[in-house]
Amino acid sequence: MRAPDTILPLELDRVGFAAGERMLLDGVSLRLETGVRTVILGPNGAGKSLLLRLCHGLLAPSAGSVRWSGAAGGEAVRHRQAMVFQRPVLLRRSVVANIRYVLALRGVPWRRRTALALDALERFGLASLAPRPARVLSGGEQQRLALARAWASGPEILFLDEPTSSLDPAAALSVEMAVQEFHTSGTKIVMTTHDLGQARRLADEVVFLSRGRLVEHAPAAEFFKGPQSAQARAFLAGELVC
Numbered sequence: 001m002r003a004p005d006t007i008l009p010l011e012l013d014r015v016g017f018a019a020g021e022r023m024l025l026d027g028v029s030l031r032l033e034t035g036v037r038t039v040i041l042g043p044n045g046a047g048k049s050l051l052l053r054l055c056h057g058l059l060a061p062s063a064g065s066v067r068w069s070g071a072a073g074g075e076a077v078r079h080r081q082a083m084v085f086q087r088p089v090l091l092r093r094s095v096v097a098n099i100r101y102v103l104a105l106r107g108v109p110w111r112r113r114t115a116l117a118l119d120a121l122e123r124f125g126l127a128s129l130a131p132r133p134a135r136v137l138s139g140g141e142q143q144r145l146a147l148a149r150a151w152a153s154g155p156e157i158l159f160l161d162e163p164t165s166s167l168d169p170a171a172a173l174s175v176e177m178a179v180q181e182f183h184t185s186g187t188k189i190v191m192t193t194h195d196l197g198q199a200r201r202l203a204d205e206v207v208f209l210s211r212g213r214l215v216e217h218a219p220a221a222e223f224f225k226g227p228q229s230a231q232a233r234a235f236l237a238g239e240l241v242c
Contacts, residue, residue, distance in 0.1 A: 006034065006069060006156065007069050007076075007077050008032070008033060008034040008068070008069060008156065009032055009069060010032040010055060010067070010069075010157070011031050011032075011065075011066075011068075012029055012030040012054075012055070012064065012065070012066050012067075013064050013065045013067070014027050014028070014029055014063065014064035014065075015027075015028045015030075015061045015063065015065070015066060016028070016061060016064055017047075017050060017054060017059065017061055017063075018062040018063075023212060024047055024050055024212050025047045025050055025051060025054070025061075025212045025213075026213055027064075027213065027214075028051065028064070028209075028214045029064075030207065032055075032190060034156075034188050036204035036205050037179075037183055037190075037191075037202055037203055037204045038188075038189065038190045038204070038205050038206075038207060039192070039193060039199045039203035039205070039206055039220070040190070040191065040192045040206075041192075041193070041196075041199055041206055041209070041235070042208055042209035042210055042215075043210065043240075044194075045211075046209040046211065046212065047209050047211075047212045048209055049162070049192060051209065052159050052161050052190065052192055055159060055190065056081060056159050057081075058083075079106060079153075080154075080155060080156045080157070081155050081156065081158070081159065082149075082153055082157075082158050082159070083150075083158070083159040083160070083161070084143070084146045084147060084150055084159070084160045084161070085146070085161050085163075086161050086165050086166065087166070088145065088146035089146075090134040090135055090142060090146070091134065092133070092134075092135060093133070093134060094133060095121065095126060095129050095130050095131070095132055095133075095134050095145055096114065096117045096121065097134075098149055099113075099116075099121065099145075099148060099149050100113040100114060100117050102152060102153050103117060103152055103153070106153055106154075116152055118130060119152075120148040120149070120152040121145075121148055123148065123151065123181075124144045124145070124147055124148040124151070125174070129141065138171070139171065140168070140171025140172075140175070143163060143167065143171065143175055144174060144175065144178065147163075147175065147178045147182075150182075155187055156187065156188060157188040157189075157190065158182055158187050158188070158189055158190070159190050159191070160179065160189070160190070160191035160192070161191070162192055162193060162194065163191065164176070164193070164195070164198065165195075172198075176202065179202060196236065199220070200220070200224060203220035203223075204220055205217070205218065205219050205220055205223075206218055206219075206220050206223040206224075208223070208229070208235070210231040210232075210235075215229045215231050215232060216228055216229055216232050
């Protein structure tokens with residue numbers, strides 16, 4: 001159950017990010033509400049992963065502001081969000097210890113950590129792998145472990161950066177099913193993907209970036225039926241877009 005003092009919506013106001021003198025993101029204003037799955041699309045180099053990192057707080061914007069429900073952020077906000085990367089960041093510990101560690105950071109009493117960790121592993125089909133070293137798992141298993149770890153922390157919002165890009169179809173399907181389970185539980189989903197089929201299956205709304213700028217933000221059905229920008233139309237047609 002979500003806390004009544006929600007951290008959403010997440011609001012970006014004219015956010016920019018520069019590397020040296022080069023603007024990688026420029027003037028992005030965006031409001032992300034609860035209840036809908038947001039998929040970020042765009043060509044390579046458009047700034048999708050960078051935008052996700054700015055939202056999550058891994059990077060600070062060079063210009064503009066990122067605000068959570070009227071607040072700039074803080075420890076409480078960090079503890080109510082999670083992020084899963086294209087290549088999962090796992091500890092050199094057992095599968096179950098990876099989840100216990102996150103629960104410890106969240107202040108869960110040590111007597112409850114193992115039971116909660118095993119429950120999360122069971123939910124994602126990994127209970128039998130609990131004692132194994134996390135880094136010997138297959139790519140799909142590692143990604144499901146990252147999702148189980150996020151689940152155990154109970155995030156209000158989950159960021160996913162190309163979570164299935166290196167997985168085979170069966171593993172990708174298991175990740176998509178996990179994403180749907182997060183959504184059903186009430187967790188806000190914000191993800192990037194290069195897979196248009198996946199975007200059509202999962203998106204409730206689409207954020208489309210090109211050359212570091214927000215070009216479109218629309219309901220998914222409207223975007224896929226008739227994008228408003230030339231860049232998005234070319235992207236959906238499979239053309240090369242800068």
